[in-house]
Amino acid sequence: MSCGVKVLFVLLVLAFAGTSCQKENTRGTSVTFSKSVGGDIYFQPEEKDGYEKVVPDSLGNLVLKIELKEPGYYRYVSTKQFFYSVYLTPGSRVEIVENEDGVFFKGDHAAENAFLAENPFVGEAEEGVEKYSAEWVSANWQGLERMVGKLRESGLPREFIQLQELKYRFGVYKQLLEGPALMAMFMNRTVRLPDDYYDFLKDLKFDDPQITRVPKWFQVMVGAFERMEKEGMLEVSLEHFMEVYGKRIEDEKVRSLFLVNLLDLTLQKGYSDQFPAYVMSVRRLITDSVAIAQLPRIEARYREALEANQMIVRGMSAPEFxxxxxxxxxxxxxxxxxxxxxxxxxxxxxxxxxxxxxxxxxxxxxxxxxxxxxxxxxxxxxxxxxxxxxxxxxxxxxxxxxxxxxxxxxxxxxxxxxxxxxxxxxxxxxxxxxxxxxxxxxxxxxxxxxxxxxxxxx
The missing domain is CATH 3.40.30.10 (Glutaredoxin)
Known part of the structure; x- marks a missing residue:
């Protein structure tokens, strides 16, 4: 049993929208927490930043009821501030046990969650290897393939193996895309990247409908497309960039939900005069019923933003300063x-x-x-x-x-x-x-x- 991966409690708020769920199609999932050690514990969807404390119910029990529509991942943060990825499915019953010896899993998906605790791939190389160097990148790709091989030979359910492989791969994509910028921002350190550092993007495909179950999938895809633009792998278009992105996504569900999330993200960043044109350019590419159902809500938000920003829309005189x-x-x-x-x-x-x-x-x-x-x-x-x-x-x-x-x-x-x-x-x-x-x-x-x-x- 692994003690997990130590995490730093930094509360971040990021403006990335998740996909909505239709409650009538969900099934109740139960997560019970049993601990014999003192201290707070936290449990929340893995794609969510921040930490949600688990508190006893009116009877003193540590039990959470979660409505799930499809399989996904949550994060358990132990009393010792280690985190564990927890796999849940609709209707499952999971128990997380923490004692002096560590964290254990019982109930449904105990084997899957034990595998995740023992095999957290965090993207590292041997000590002394410069981060994001050619040697570091090679070591991480090799490490990823070893982890995927171990996953495929685990004997665990096929659906879990397929989803977890995607999760491992997206984790590597995320680190490669965000890591250098995070070092520059938080460590004031600029790294020299190998000439072929972003070559993995050339053949990157988004053709698996399970992608939308991977934590931070949308964030990774946005980062990938923006980097493709910067590297000359993708057409740069001021008015039709969403359409350009959408045409690179092969799966209908992934494409539709990605574009809806991208429209939503655009509004979160602030009012845009181009928003109606963005919607028009991608409407025909949004063909999944769940995504289509979200468009009226997004367009209503745009109208609210237009009203709030009516004094600084295009063509208005700029405030003097x-x-x-x-x-x-x-x-x-x-x-x-x-x-x-x-x-x-x-x-x-x-x-x-x-x-x-x-x-x-x-x-x-x-x-x-x-x-x-x-x-x-x-x-x-x-x-x-x-x-x-x-x-x-x-x-x-x-x-x-x-x-x-x-x-x-x-x-x-x-x-x-x-x-x-x-x-x-x-x-x-x-x-x-x-x-x-x-x-x-x-x-x-x-x-x-x-x-x-x-x-x-x-």
Whole structure:
């Protein structure tokens, strides 16, 4: 019996939507927790970030009733802060036992869950091997195939083997796609990737209907398509990118649910003038009945977003601003009149903001000499944060202006743009009209395409 994999309790909130379930088609699943050691335990769907504490019911029992429509995975976090992947199916009865000797599984799927506890593939290589190097990547692919081979020879039910193999593979895809960026964001460390690092994407297919049961499947697929764009493996299209993505997905169910989730994610990120065009471009590709049933709800949300953002839609006059640089020199909207403006709102405590900064700086350098200005708009306020901001930008010498908006998130400018979270990119045309109040991030090649199209029309 393995003690599992130690996890760091970092509570994250990510804006990825899950697929909905029709309650009439679900079956009750029961999970009972038996523990003889003190401490809190947690249990939640594996695709969900954060931790949900298990608390006794009115009779003092630790029992959860879960309505499941199809097989899937949950995460058990033990009193010692180790986590275990738990396989559940509709109508199953599972017991998780924790004592001084560790964590054990009884009831339905005890063999499957014991296998998962003993075989957590986390993507590692021998000590001393540089992460994301060619040697590291090779070791991980080999490790994956060994794990898949062991799974196939386990004698466990076929449905579980097929789903768990997908889960192992998606786990590797996720680490390869997200790992380098996470190192840059949280460890301030840039890694040099092998030339063929992303070659696995060339032959990557999404043709198995069980994909949607894999935790974080949607997140992985979005990351894969966005990386394909950046690597020149996929057409970059400003207006039809969802259709481009959809045509790469072979399975009807996966394609339909992916596109519905992508439309939902677009609304979570903020209002988009292009949303009706996005829906029109992919409607014919959404053919699964469960996905089709979600479209009215999504379109209703768009109408609500349109109403909430009616003062900053395309063609409206952009709110005027005043901001200062590190030397106290004041700039205003009028200083950039006659040029396309790219306003990048951020603050020093925002890790994703800092991760995007090199991309914006590169974009500003690439479009140097064009009638366009890039302005990094810091929303830091208070002496301590302003001091941090000044220290961060005082030596920057690129083609981007670095300004601070007085009063930050409480400023009239932030309120006018309905800025509640960052990074947030706003594009304004040469006449001071809003082009896009929720533009793509600079790491997305579609932002550069949008700006180049604007410049061509000048």
């Amino acid at each position: 005043k901001a200062v640089d590190v030397n106290g020199k004041e700039y205003s909207s009028a200083d950039f009149k006659g040029k396309v403006q790219v306003l990048d709102f951020w603050f020093t405590g925002c890790v994703p903001c800092r991760a995007e900064m090199p991309y914006m700086e590169k974009l500003a350098d690439e479009l140097e000499g064009q009638p366009i200005v890039f302005v990094a708009m810091s929303l830091d306020s208070g002496n301590e944060l302003l001091a941090t901001w000044r220290q961060m930008v005082k030596d920057k010498k690129g083609n981007e202006y670095h300004l601070n908006v007085p009063d930050g998130f409480k400023s009239a400018l932030a309120k006018s743009y309905l800025i509640r979270g960052v990074p947030r990119v706003v594009v304004i045309d040469k006449e001071g009209k809003i082009v896009d109040a929720y533009a793509k991030r600079p790491s997305d090649p579609k932002l550069k395409m949008q700006l180049e199209q604007l410049i061509e029309r000048l």
